[in-house]
Amino acid sequence: MTTTADGPNTALKTKRGFIARSWDFALELWRVLTRPSSVFALGTLVLAGFVAGVIFWGGFNTALEITNTEKFCTGCHEMKDNVFAELKSTIHFSNRSGVRATCPDCHVPHNWTDKIARKMQASKEVWGKIFGTINTREKFQDHRLELAAHEWARFKANDSLECRNCHSADSMDITKQSPRASVAHQRFLFTKEKTCIDCHKGIAHQLPDMRGVPGWQ
Amino acid sequence: MMNRFGIALLAFAVAAGASSLTAQTVTSGLRGPAPLNDEGPAPPILPNRNTAEREVRNYPEQPPVIPHTIDGYQIDLNGNKCLSCHARARTAESQAPMVSITHFMDRDGQFLASISPRRFFCTECHVPQSTANPPVSNDFTDIDTLLSRSSPGGRR
Numbered sequence: 329m330t331t332t333a334d335g336p337n338t339a340l341k342t343k344r345g346f347i348a349r350s351w352d353f354a355l356e357l358w359r360v361l362t363r364p365s366s367v368f369a370l371g372t373l374v375l376a377g378f379v380a381g382v383i384f385w386g387g388f389n390t391a392l393e394i395t396n397t398e399k400f401c402t403g404c405h406e407m408k409d410n411v412f413a414e415l416k417s418t419i420h421f422s423n424r425s426g427v428r429a430t431c432p433d434c435h436v437p438h439n440w441t442d443k444i445a446r447k448m449q450a451s452k453e454v455w456g457k458i459f460g461t462i463n464t465r466e467k468f469q470d471h472r473l474e475l476a477a478h479e480w481a482r483f484k485a486n487d488s489l490e491c492r493n494c495h496s497a498d499s500m501d502i503t504k505q506s507p508r509a510s511v512a513h514q515r516f517l518f519t520k521e522k523t524c525i526d527c528h529k530g531i532a533h534q535l536p537d538m539r540g541v542p543g544w545q
Numbered sequence: 546m547m548n549r550f551g552i553a554l555l556a557f558a559v560a561a562g563a564s565s566l567t568a569q570t571v572t573s574g575l576r577g578p579a580p581l582n583d584e585g586p587a588p589p590i591l592p593n594r595n596t597a598e599r600e601v602r603n604y605p606e607q608p609p610v611i612p613h614t615i616d617g618y619q620i621d622l623n624g625n626k627c628l629s630c631h632a633r634a635r636t637a638e639s640q641a642p643m644v645s646i647t648h649f650m651d652r653d654g655q656f657l658a659s660i661s662p663r664r665f666f667c668t669e670c671h672v673p674q675s676t677a678n679p680p681v682s683n684d685f686t687d688i689d690t691l692l693s694r695s696s697p698g699g700r701r
Contacts, residue, residue, distance in 0.1 A: 418617060506595040508613055512639075530619055530626070538624030543635065545628040545659065 392447065398430040404457060407431070410468045414533045421532075434490045434532065435479070442486075473536035480525055488524035495524070575680050594674040599642070603687050608670035609642075615673050620666055627667045628660070 365373060394400060402408040412431070415421050420429040437443050455461075462468040462475075483490065497517055502510035516522040526543065529535065538544035579585025595614045602609060618626035630639035648664040649656050 506613065507597040508595075511597070527629075530624070531617065535619050535624045537622075541624075543629055544624055545632050 392443075395447070396432045396436055396443075398432070401431040406457070406462050406468065410462075410465065411533050418532050429494070429532070433493070437486070437489065438493055472534075476529075476533075476536045480529065483525035484523060491524040491528075588677075591675055591677040594676055600674070603685060611671050611673040613673065615668070620668060625665060625667070632660075 368376075398412075402412045420434075422428070436446050460467075462471050497513075500513060500517075502513055505513065512527070516527070517524075529538075529541070529544075577585055577588075593614045593616075594612055596612050598612055600610050600612055615627070620627060628644070629635060630641040631644050633643050635641070636643045644660060644664075646656075648660050649658075651657055651661050652663065
């Protein structure tokens, strides 16, 4: 009787022993962490904490900013051969004053919390990159309406914030605009009836099939 | 000796003739004062007219010219930026002239519900206007001016 029960019993014992040992370790770690330090001086701890904080935070933010550059965006051929190639002929790339917009200027919110939120959404784009959702021109064309609709919805929801980061309605001198532009901006922009993206679609990239999009035929 | 002198004379004459040819300037409206064997500087590209005012047509059938700039306007299978303002349903908001009713006709003269595909590509007929001065003047006279002459058809 005892010999037959011996096998599984010892296995159970070692298993329980492992869990128990892990629990003991966690408990001990908690005790060490909650106990005042008896080895390091308070100054050392504060300084080490500060330095570690600078390194971790600085590293995180540097990595974040690296993903926020045009070089990073166009590192993928999906971006380089499609949207970036299309941007080059538009006024946001080449113009009289040489001031130009890079990818994140329009596609990533500038303030920190919104930027992090957008970066988390972008994990979907990493998924798309891994599984080759738009890895040919044809696939990209097929998805163009969906991709554009996401951006239009985002601009509509935040009142074209990324446009307004550079183009302020308050600083617009309508006397310097063409008569058509000045009339349209006074009627629709200044009255807040419309936001930038309502009229200015397809200004930096080519348009998808516009059938059914409001204001288009 | 005489023969060699003759060759030298000939060579001199040819050189003189060639240099006088190159030095010669032919002033033409299109070329400007650049010599015939030179490219000459390219004239600056002038901006297009950019107003909202219609231009008079030179004859009734003339496709109206575009008085404003159309830089970056996409007109292709996916969309037509012009129609964002000039389509029938958009004219109330834009106050732009509606595309002519003839553009709704197919080639058999049947009216369609929307712009006929053969009239979809606006810039095939309608063009924006450069502000450059034409280097060659144009003495086109429209029909109203001709009809108002005392002896019809003839120049006074």
